[in-house]
Amino acid sequence: MSEEPLWNIFINASLVNNFVLAYFLGICPFLGVSGKLGTATKMGGAVMFVMLISSMCAFGIHLLLEAIGAPFLQLISYIVVIASTVQLVEMFLKKMSPALFKALGIFLPLITTNCAILGLALFQTNKGYNFLECLVYALGAGTGFTLALILIAGFREQLEYADVPKVIKGTVLTLIIAGILSLSFMGFSGLGN
Amino acid sequence: MQEKNGLKLFIKKVTILIAIAALGGITLVLAIVLAVANRKLYVYEDPRIDIVEDMLPHANCGACGYPGCKPFAEALTKGETNPGKCTVSSEAGIDQIANYLGLTAEREDKKVARLACAGGSNVARKRAKYEGIKSCQAASLISGGGKGCFWGCLGFGDCETVCDFDAISMDQHGLPVVDEDKCTACGDCVEVCPKDLFSLQYQKHQLLVACKNLEVGDEILEECEVACTACGKCAMDAPKGMINIESNLAVIDYSNYTNSQVPIERCPTGAIVWQDNGFMLRGTSHKSIIRKESRPLGSS
Structure with missing residues (x-):
């Protein structure tokens, strides 16, 4: 796997196999926090941060578990690490930006159970990336997540002012946009593997 | 035969111990990190806000000019406004808040x-x-x-x-x-x-x-x-x-x-x-x- 260039990993994680739009991971914040562009961007930042930290920790823990011969603890250890990282981010945000803390609301602690992050940790282990590759992979996945969130938030903000039929207003419309976005991201599938 | 069984049991026991030790170690390290972070990033919230909010009528009507009772309580503890602005609270309730915060209630005419x-x-x-x-x-x-x-x-x-x-x-x-x-x-x-x-x-x-x-x-x-x-x-x-x-x-x-x-x-x-x-x-x-x-x- 090490012959794969770093930029390739990045493009792969962010566009071709976008976590949200191709793998359908992390849908709940994708639909829940995508109402406003500003909040969506910051949510993307928070998720990216958690991804980077938990990716690093997951790499270390994977090595540790291999060394002591207990790889079956992988899943539960990752969960613990991710939960702690989210707790850390929550404390940090509460201190630094109470307004953002309020805006993200329940979705901030929900990053804990965000499948995109656990998925990232498991994928990178499966693919056997080294430390640098893990970081790039996490960065790519975070960028992809943020990109998807920003795109849909932009659409939703515009559609707030549009005169859409009453039956599809709200959640329905959001899901339709998500589908169309996913469809358009299919176009990237020719880029890599 | 008995020896082999004993060995298997021993390995099983060790694996359990390793698992316990590994998870225990990871959680301990993370707990320490979180405890330190909690110290460093602790946010001081005025405890009076909650107490004052409890004294308010929870009507969230907005007659005081604030979006609800909680923002009003925050403004009260900061001294930005006066308990008398609450038109829902009874006279006794307003006095209670004023006494608690050490203010004199400036009542407005009803x-x-x-x-x-x-x-x-x-x-x-x-x-x-x-x-x-x-x-x-x-x-x-x-x-x-x-x-x-x-x-x-x-x-x-x-x-x-x-x-x-x-x-x-x-x-x-x-x-x-x-x-x-x-x-x-x-x-x-x-x-x-x-x-x-x-x-x-x-x-x-x-x-x-x-x-x-x-x-x-x-x-x-x-x-x-x-x-x-x-x-x-x-x-x-x-x-x-x-x-x-x-x-x-x-x-x-x-x-x-x-x-x-x-x-x-x-x-x-x-x-x-x-x-x-x-x-x-x-x-x-x-x-x-x-x-x-x-x-x-x-x-x-």
Whole structure:
């Protein structure tokens, strides 16, 4: 796997196999926090941060578990690490930006159970990336997540002012946009593997 | 055979121990990191905010000018506002908060919602029968609601519904009556009335022009017997500047006000009333209203 260039990993994680739009991971914040562009961007930042930290920790823990011969603890250890990282981010945000803390609301602690992050940790282990590759992979996945969130938030903000039929207003419309976005991201599938 | 079994058991035991140790180690490290972070990133929140919020009535009505009770409590602890701004809390409640925060409560004079219409179904005529959603806001969209007086109260009781404090009830003639003891001047009825008939007034200002009709002359009495005809008698006899005729309607200037019952005596139609906790007292000079039933639809 090490012959794969770093930029390739990045493009792969962010566009071709976008976590949200191709793998359908992390849908709940994708639909829940995508109402406003500003909040969506910051949510993307928070998720990216958690991804980077938990990716690093997951790499270390994977090595540790291999060394002591207990790889079956992988899943539960990752969960613990991710939960702690989210707790850390929550404390940090509460201190630094109470307004953002309020805006993200329940979705901030929900990053804990965000499948995109656990998925990232498991994928990178499966693919056997080294430390640098893990970081790039996490960065790519975070960028992809943020990109998807920003795109849909932009659409939703515009559609707030549009005169859409009453039956599809709200959640329905959001899901339709998500589908169309996913469809358009299919176009990237020719880029890599 | 027995030895082999023993070995297997031993390995099993060791694996369990390793698992426990590994997870224990990871969680311990993370717990330490979180504990340190908690120390470093602890946010001090004024504990008084929650206590003050508990003392507030939790009505979240917004009459104080803040979005709800919690923001009001925050502003109180910061000293930005005064407990007396809360119009829902009882006197004792306001004193309790003021004592707790070491402030003196600056009370404002009590305000109440008052209705500028006295045209119940017994005095005001309906020109059309409205059969739709029983709501003033809906009815007012259709040619103003079918009442002869365009400005008058439609009587479907949107204000009664919107009032969180149970202070508004509809009387038998379809006019809202405000229970001034319960009214907190939150302004919800002012907002909801499609005819803009409610306004917040000081309770001590008992004089009120209970009409918004902008037409002039005695013809409008055909539509409503207690309408203001803009005759100007009240304005002439009142202290200078207290009552003015503006756009064919008597308007009381409350900044230049004396609490006197003279204007209601001068009003020939009874459009100027003396408010006494929901009762509209009229002068003796106007034609007394004895009709109890509704006026018939349309015909004159």
